[in-house]
Amino acid sequence: MEEKIKSLQYKTKANDVDEKGIVTVAVNGIGVKDSQNDISMPGSFNKTLKENIGRMRWFLNHRTDQLLGVPLSGKETEGNLVMVGQLNLEKQIGRDTLADYKLFAENGRTLEHSIGVKAIKRDSVDPCKVLEWRMMEYSTLTSWGSNPQTFLVNIKSATADQVKEAVDFVRKALLQHGYSDERLKGYDMELSLLLKSLNGGAVVSCPHCGHQFDYDAETEHTFAQQVLDYAADYQRWITQDIVREEMEKLTPEIRTQVISLIDSVKSEKKEFTQKGLQDLMNYVRCPHCWGKVYRSNAILQNTSEDTTGKNEPSVDTQE
Incomplete structure (x- = not known):
């Protein structure tokens, strides 16, 4: 099987930056x-770091049109992949990113990072173990390149206190010097959404692309009761093995809506009950990707729920 290029996001343990824009990331x-x-085995990056460092790139959010600087060196040490790079401070994007690293460091946080790799050699017994990678690039992840409203925190399960903390963080960002007008505009948009969410506004996060926006600012769509009733019968149709016959009885317009609602139930992992379907009766379209977004996708959840440890950075791996 031909290996594909993939992006791996790991938990960033530490990063260090100096005034000249030299950034070290572990x-x-x-x-x-x-x-x-996949499991990156010890030594799996050694060859590519030795042979390919001169061709590697350092991007913002894996966008090849947003080159941050140049990778200088890389090594494996103590279970970490450590990369050292020089930000291009002649470009505004480089100066903005330097300000981001400093801002996060001052608040005891780290920006997340991801690497673009392709598996070259795998263990013959356990193919999940990658013995050799080819690394093409690594990226600083801020998310504002593709979605300016999700670049600070993932507050999908945040409490009110956690949102207040995020608001304070954004306010500090607004006081920083050296940001471009575009970046400051992005921070201002984030602050407005956080405050609206904190005050009970229906700020939602698109489950498809992560875009955050005001639910009530978009046109709401509603499925007809007839569509709800047919969708509720779907599970019975499966049990009786009559799905095709029942679907063919419906008019094309109703059938399309029933299938759409059924697909939504599956993607949202709801149950085919009246309550489960009712939760999906109303929706808006995400202005960024046009996916369906429901009021239940609100970024601020019930504060009575236990959210211990839920405001960690979104990562694919943990220690």
Whole structure:
């Protein structure tokens, strides 16, 4: 089977930056199973770091049109992949990224990072174990390149206190010097959404692309009761093995809506009950990717729920 190029996001253990824009990043990736069930074995990066460092690139959010700087060196040490790079401070994107690293460091946080790799050699007994990678690039992840409204925190399960903390963090960002007008505009948009969410506004996160927006600012669509009733019968149709016959009885317009609602139930992992279907009766379209978004996709959840440990950075691997 031909190996494909993939992006691996690991938990960033530490990063260090100086005023000249030299950034050292240590990600926890050696010996850890990633989201695609691959395990980077010790030494799996040694060859590519030696032979390919001169051709590697350093991007923002894996966007090849947003080159941050140049990778200087890389090595494996103590279970970590350590990369050292020089930001291009002649470009605004480089100065903005330097300000981001400093801002996160001042608040005891780290930006996340991801690497673009292709498996070259796998263990013959356990193919999940990658013995050799080819590394093409690594990226600093901020998310504002593709979605300017999700670049600071993932507050999908946040409490009110956690949102307040995020608001304070954004306010500090607004006080930083050296940001471009575009970046400051992005921070201002994030702050507005956080405050609206904190005050009970229906700020939602698209489950398809992560875009955050005001639910009530978009046109809401509603399935007809007839569509709900047919969708509720879907499970019975499967049991009786009559799905095809029943679907063919429906008019093309109703059938399309029933199938759409059924697909939504499956993708949202709801049950084919009246309550489960009712939760999906109303939806809006994400202005970024046009996917369906429901009011239940609100970024601020019930504060009575236990959220211990849920405001960690979104990562594919943990120690």
